Amino acid sequence: MSSGIDTLRLTAEEALALVDSGEVSSAELWQAYRDAINEHDGELHAFLTLVDEPEGNGIPIALKDVISTRGVRTTAASKILENYVPVFDATVAAKCRAAGMTLLGKTNTDEFAMGSSTENSAYGPTHNPWDLTRVPGGSGGGSAAAVSAGLAPWALGSDTGGSVKLPSAFCGNVGLRPTYGTVSRFGVVAFASSLDQVGPVTKNVRDNALLYRIISGRDENDSTTVDVPPVALPEGTDLKGLRIGLPRQLNEVEGIEPGVKAACEAALAKAEELGATVEECDLPLSVEYGLACYYLVAPAEASSNLARYDGVRYGLRSEGADFREMVMHTRHDGFGDEVKRRIMLGTYALSSGYYDAFYASAQKVRTVIKREHDALFERFDVLVSPTCATTAFPLGAKSQDPLAMYLTDVLTIPANMAGLPGLSIPCGLSEGLPVGLQIVGPQFSESTLYRLGHALEQAIGFDVVPERLR
Amino acid sequence: MSITWEPVIGLEIHVQLKTETKMFCRCRNGFGGDPNTQTCPVCLAFPGALPVPNRRAIEETIKLGLALECSIADRAVFHRKNYFYPDLPKAYQISQYDEPLCADGRLVVPTADGEVEIGIVRAHLEEDAAKNVHVAASGRIHGATATLVDFNRGGSPLVEIVTAPNIHSSDVAKRFLQLLRQTVVELGLSEAELDKGSMRFDVNVSVRPLGSDELRTRTELKNMNSFNFAAKGIEREIARQIKIYENGGTVDQETLHFDPTAEESAPMRSKEEAQDYRYFPEPDLVPVHPAPEVIEALRSQIGELPTARIRRIANTLSFYDADVLVTGGLDRLWAAVVDGGADPKEAANVLANSFVASGIDPDAVNPAELTKLVIARSEIPRGVFDEALAKVGEPGFSADPYTAQKAVSDASALEPIIAAIIEANPGQVEQYRGGKQGLLGFFVGQVMKETGGTADARVVSELVREQLGA
Amino acid sequence: MAITKEEVLHVARLARLELNDAEVERFQGQLSAILEAVSKVAELDLTDVPPTSHPLEVSNAWGEDIPHTSLTLDEAFANAPDRDDDHFRVPPA
Ligand SMILES: [Mg+2]
């Protein structure tokens, strides 16, 4: 660290203070992270594209490669967009630029954000900074690994079924999946429109709240956004009056690792010490049917959202004697297997004869899930569980078994189906790997999630720097 | 005993709204731009772009719905209709499906034999496709070597109006279309120009034995762009189907392309697989809830509609004249001319014949000047009247110089000319006197020619008859 | 809930995905397993349950009818695989 800047420990809030006070220039700060990338990204592969000439006078940021950046290649980790350079910024990218942030680069993801391990990238997997033989989680594994390894002070991911929360848990970061509709999706390569939501990946809870403040709010280019009051920056550790619900089905899920369970229980004990009440409760249908519901709704929307990749206006074009053949060859050559599976699954669920049994039923199950959560929020301010039943698993462990991979998201999906915000914070280690604690609240309860997250963060004192990099 | 057959006709009409901007982006809507200069990330379907509905398009559709006596939905939803084609950049059309903006209306069509009520099943809003140009040596689609796409029209707002299958003659179908077109134009929604494609329609035709209420297999005539062709195509299709049934055959459900020069309508190329549009609610958009006060405000903007005016004017004139005046958009001018003191029938004759043929925009005419012309019509030479009428739409037009040229009706001036002509044409005189009365016109014509058209034709004809005796 | 080879091919055609024999075989097995799992949604009695297609209860989001600046031709064609002067060119449709 020739610049004297310890990117592994520097929080975004501290970095902002350094730049604001003039102690460090924006360019020096950007260079420090660029040096860190040059040193570590060879083994991590967190980035797909690096920016060589940053614009802006603030602090750096890394963006998941589903977020369109004007003039900077945006691939969604797919071969079909290998050379695609957007001519416009996603609203979230524009907001970051407007706040002066300098772009470091675009981070790796599962292709079109479809996956839980970042192994489905057409450009090769990202490795977990805590253990290079393990996955960083997905789909936003690149953003999480970058923040965890000090290659970026903070980053943006996108979360459809858990793609911010899960990698944050696996890499020891704080990750927020915001309330659906509070962050613009304009310019974010679509996976499933009624579920996609961009969220911050950070080293601590206050950084997360700072970044959420910048990216949230109504966008006239996204009809599904709403205005939200600025989130409160969390202070202190007082949790008096906070009612925590502990859904049995999420906390006693099959296959939960003892170390994960222990770390979560320890965190809850701390919450009680700080004044919160903790009570068990039930979410039987949401957990039982959530995964099935998700794997119908999301692929159905994806099958339609990904139909635009036809080789006409941008992206890969393969040869074909006529239009139809050209499109079929382009999509065969450009999409990876997981994307093809989901497109076919979604097409099937929407096709005549199957619509009612699959897609229409899933939409109704979504109502059931929403109602079940609504009922619990009459008694509780937040619901808490592990973010995932396990810690980061070895690369390749699930890549041959799509269903096993899908099960990774069983704890994050129910809240997502209901459009609810969820925060994952690191709450300890299990056999040397980070454990994520998921905090879910009613719509627009981000301030409450941050309050609890921040208090626990202080009480737990988790060291976010991967042991092998300390 | 032979069966009497009853035709069953349903219409599906697309009308392009003349809003300033497109349906889901704010690119300019309308003709005239160079190819692909009215495009943006939304209407080119770049990754991440999202639709934002055009408020005016929604309101104008509601207005049309009100004019068609539809009920306006309390909640309307956009759906996606999925299919691949080069002119459909998202590979889905945003349209409306089971929750359209307007439903269950009617349009009363006055006819010479009384009024016919045509049911309106629905009127909904959707986006237009772009324009494909098929490039080929032979200029025919089948020999095309490439397709070129211009996305300027892509995403223009279209209203689709679907009638109930309760039209039972080609004449009523034609009158309905004329009346609908006039309604749309008067509401200011669209130019509805058939030759420019801003109004297009498909016709469904079947036949059944008179008195039965069954619905037999129907065929669809696509891409109609003329009211007369529609009537002709319907007649031809009715005859074809009757012939098939009378020969003991069955009608196949198919789509026919109407070619007015051919003897029969050719089936369109069948699709390689049955269409399955996989409609589902557009997740990038939220429902439309038209506010009651907005609906009332729109209702108050609707004036007396064409049907009511035909009904009213037919009390003064014949049904035929009333129909021509109203569906030709001439009745307001007619009323002004009558108010100015012209004879109603005389005014109608002028407007429905010479004026229509001249193609002058009625709105460009100063009614007071036209009134003077109509009143003076019988007293000025025909040639002068025609000349004046041709200029009546010019700015600053005054009828006075024309009405001052009274026709020559003075017998003492005309008699010598007539005498000379009789003398110069002894052969015709002999034939006339031998009983060929039709030759009167010949002599009158000669006189008019000799006088340069200034003679009063009625007086001339009396004088000629007098001089020829017999 | 097994999916047949023909159904795999039908769905792939609808979605415009060319598949070779090995891919059809592979996806048939995988999709059958996934469909088996997701068909769970049909177990519940959902008779009186309305569908949720959107997690937020919002309506009437629209824009005013005022033109914005469109892209330049260079921007519109920046990523085009085949540009023919001022048109996008594709094989014959
Ligand atoms: Mg239509």
Ligand SMILES: [Zn+2]
């Ligand atoms: Zn546009």
